[in-house]
Amino acid sequence: MARDYYGILGVEQGADATEIKRAYRRLARELHPDVNPDEAAKERFREVSTAYEVLTDPEKRRIVDLGGDPMDPRGGGGTGGQDPFAGFGGFSDIMDAFFGGTAGGGRGRGPRSRVQPGADALIRMELSLQECAAGVQRDLAVDTAVLCTLCQGSGCAEGTHPTACDTCNGSGEIQSVQRSFLGQVVTARPCPTCRGFGEVIPEPCRQCAGDGRVRSRRTVSVKIPAGVAEGMRVRLSGQGEVGSGGGPAGDLYVEVEEAPHEIFTRDGADLHCTLPLPMTAAALGTTLPLELLDGTVQELDVEAGTQHGTVRTLRGKGMPRLRSTGRIDGYGDLLVHVEVAVPSKLDKEQTELLRQLAKMRGEEQPDLVGGNRNGHGLFSRLRDSWTR
Template identity: 50%
Template sequence: MADHYETLGVSREATPEEIKKAYRRLARELHPDVNPSEEASEKFKAVTHAYDVLSDPEQRQRYDMGGDGSGGMGGFGDIFETFFGGGFGGGQRGPRSRSERGDDAMIRVDVSLEEVVFGSQREVTVNTAVLCEACQGSCCQPGTHPVTCDVCGGQGQVQRQVRSLFGNVVTMHPCGSCQGYGTIIEHPCVSCGGKGRVRERRTIPVDIPSGIDTGTRMQMRGGGEVGPGGGPNGDLFIEFRVTHHDIFSRDGNDLLCTMQLAMTDATLGTKTTVAGLDGDVEVEIEAGTQSGDLITVRGRGIQGLRTTTRGDLKIAVQVVTPTKLSKREQDLVRQLAALRKDDAPHLGEFQQSFFGKIRDRFFR
């Protein structure tokens, strides 16, 4: 078996670039379209096979260690590729496109409960791939352009004929000179390294819908990374997380909170104003209000997702018994007790805790 290094005319210490140049030089001389002789055809197959082995780091390592560099498949690999599709893209015909769709991206954004009530707009910063301004996605230095590969003639593929149990089999393989693109970039763009895109931090406006909850995802079409070779952008997915609020929590589109109420206000009733998430809220306390009672203020909750209807604000009351009274206050309370003549303390039906009662009333 011929030595692959000798076939290409390079030393065993040759760099990948030296191997590639040697292959291109020999392929231009021996390609069947240039030299139709049978001898040139056989040499071309040998040169192509040598390049296939030495241009792949793993195959080259196996070959240098004494293997054939084929990974144990030998000619059967070519046969399988013929029947089941080989080369780039599983049987692709014609040159590959340098322009490909970019990857999708996902970011997580923390939003406050205030932003969720009606929705809002936020600017977020993402680190992503954007179009190279220097080459505008062409991958070439400004003023230059790709040239047609002189090995495959712009087809991106070359034929190879191998002997098998079934006779001579012709297979199509990606051109090793242009990597299947059909063209060669002789002067890659310096700014992007011939990729047609660069990484950059950019700021984009994001519309935060009303009514979203933790885990809600939103898709922004075309907001992801620009593709190689200036290809179309992928999509950007935004996952929201609603942060904790010290006063309000939520049940669907309803807002939940508690209110501490003085014993006198609970007894006599009153009107008060509390600060809601979207402005002041007037609350009417009925006389005789008990701990655990629920006051509902209609339409002061969260505006639902994809609707204009708002939930309610639900306030659970906690009546606070004073712990320190002046002598005059104590005398007045004793007078009230004497006037009311309430029943003496006695055992009755078991009552749930205050927070248990609130939970049952909030979520029933």
């Protein structure tokens, strides 16, 4: 079965060159290996690139429209059992290709444009948790290809222009005729002199050496919205690599790297922190000032008898919830985990006071695992089971 190249790009069969190019660029921005390192995305990017190559080549597209597959290695346009000559325009094309066709009579794709779209660029930026919560605007130093200011992308020295290639006479390809048992077979390949452009630059620009672009470091201002998280990307349209020949620039992606915080840890839009609490404060209850991520202080009431591992939830005191549109959709929560601290050293007076408290509460010999309704603990129950 021939591949559906139109379906791969997501365009209709009658799509024009502009629609095909727009669809390819949209998919390339999502699937390019520099942007999406996933293996499935790499394979999908190869399929999209092949489909773009086929549909922008008039001859290959004609084969596709006739039901064939020009990329099928078995030849014949991958017709899958249909007419083996479906890739040709008619009987005269068949005769020219196999029986007596000349080098000048073969069909070619023509010269390719020297102006090519630029690639996307990726830069990583480390942000603190506070900056992720509040958003930030920062200037970044970016090293990319930019338009050559001396030749404005033409690649030619001042006062000169490209000239037609003498090797291929401006066609961008050279054709050769080989004899076979069927007759003469015409093949075409890109011209080695002009590399398929059909023209050469007699005097290249001294600044860009004929490429139409140069490497340069520049400053780009990027605005990071509030609520971003590790791995999220902000796209700056047209701020990536300028294409060869002064082609349109790709996009610049700024990927967020979130630095660890000394107090708070993040789980989506929720924040977690640990509150060390003396055992006396846990038993008697207290009120403590708690500094939030934004620097404000909130009084936290600790009830008497608070146990180790208790979690207090402060609603709406977490991170902003960032929607796909870039808008804030509420806030997460702050979960405070209480950690009751037991003193490791006591002086004589403190020890005596705790002994008195233990005696008053009947905890001089505590049953660590708890007793049953008859007052028997775990060890006593095990002993009784062996003496029965």
